Amino acid sequence: MHVLLLKEPRDEESAPDPYMKELESHGHKATLIPVLSFKFVSLNTFSDKLFQPEKHGGLIFTSPRAVEAVKMCLDMGGRREEWNKSIKDKWNSKSIYVVGKATAALVQSLGLKPLGEDTGTADVLSRLIIEREDTDIPPLFFPCGSIKREVLPTALRENGVPLETLTVYQTAEHPDLEKNLKNYFTEQGTPASIAFFSPSGVKFCLEAVRRLSGDQLNEIKFAAIGPTTRDAMAAEGLCVSCTAEKPTAEHLAAAIATALQ
Structure with missing residues (x-):
């Protein structure tokens, strides 16, 4: 299934992102869209x-x-x-x-x-x-x-x-965020799961995610990297399907895999 990660890429550009790698090991296709610029x-x-x-x-x-x-x-x-x-x-x-x-x-x-x-x-x-x-x-x-x-x-x-x-x-906000989200939904359709990694990510992405997923919003399993992000999602009225037990690639991938079963 398709999983959308709204997070920063790895600092070492050459290495594969650990979150994408972990999700792929569970048999899911992960795509990463950077949310923030610094x-x-x-x-x-x-x-x-x-x-x-x-x-x-x-x-x-x-x-x-x-x-x-x-x-x-x-x-x-x-x-x-x-x-x-x-x-x-x-x-x-x-x-x-x-x-x-x-x-x-x-x-x-x-x-x-x-x-x-x-x-x-x-x-x-x-x-x-x-x-x-x-x-x-x-x-x-x-x-x-x-x-x-x-x-x-x-x-x-x-x-x-x-x-x-x-x-x-x-x-x-990352300057290409809106454009990248639009391209993703056009090419891949609505993902089975979307993971947020920070309250800022929720703030900058949620409106576009709601608009682009339309009627399918309620079918998406929303995942949070930790309790702070989960609370920010819940405050916006999102139904959070799972939260990583610890903020690591292994814990998040395991939580998403369980939610998507």
Whole structure:
């Protein structure tokens, strides 16, 4: 059956997307349409902060994009050597928190040791941080996107854990989203299942999906990568058929395969 994935492609363009691969192993034909585009901002400020680990109690990464911004800072200033020689070790003497395996893998590629890759959501990660950190540490540093949710900052603030945030990328709708969706529905018809990967994806795609699927909307099995996305879908009145137990390709593919049986 046809499954439409409304998500970002793999960062390594050459490798097949793990979600597509997993769904194909269950016998389904998956198509990926990118939903978001990203513009990096404040990289000079970010770079300065990255090279002053002594001013912070640790790092928090909740998206692959924030880690990409680190790589850009290192390449932009030609500072990778300095990073590898001393700075990464100074950060590794503190806590480096992450949400999800994809972000954890990118953090490891910077030579950093991530904590919390199994947390899956910012809500669960914030509980881990509150358990581990004292309130008298220097602020944890959280590079984030322009439309981050306030779950993590609010939880830390309410529990007295100091936090400093910096917006390092802005999120917008992918310029070809409407056109790509239209082409997909024209060529493939209405898919058996559509998977959403973020509340922003729901916001940017849902109107077009409703319009293009018309009378067949209720026949689509809608899938969510996690509880935050599921709640955003439900708030828009969508009937969510399944939610991945963890935000991984294996868990999502298994959930969709079960829903489509």
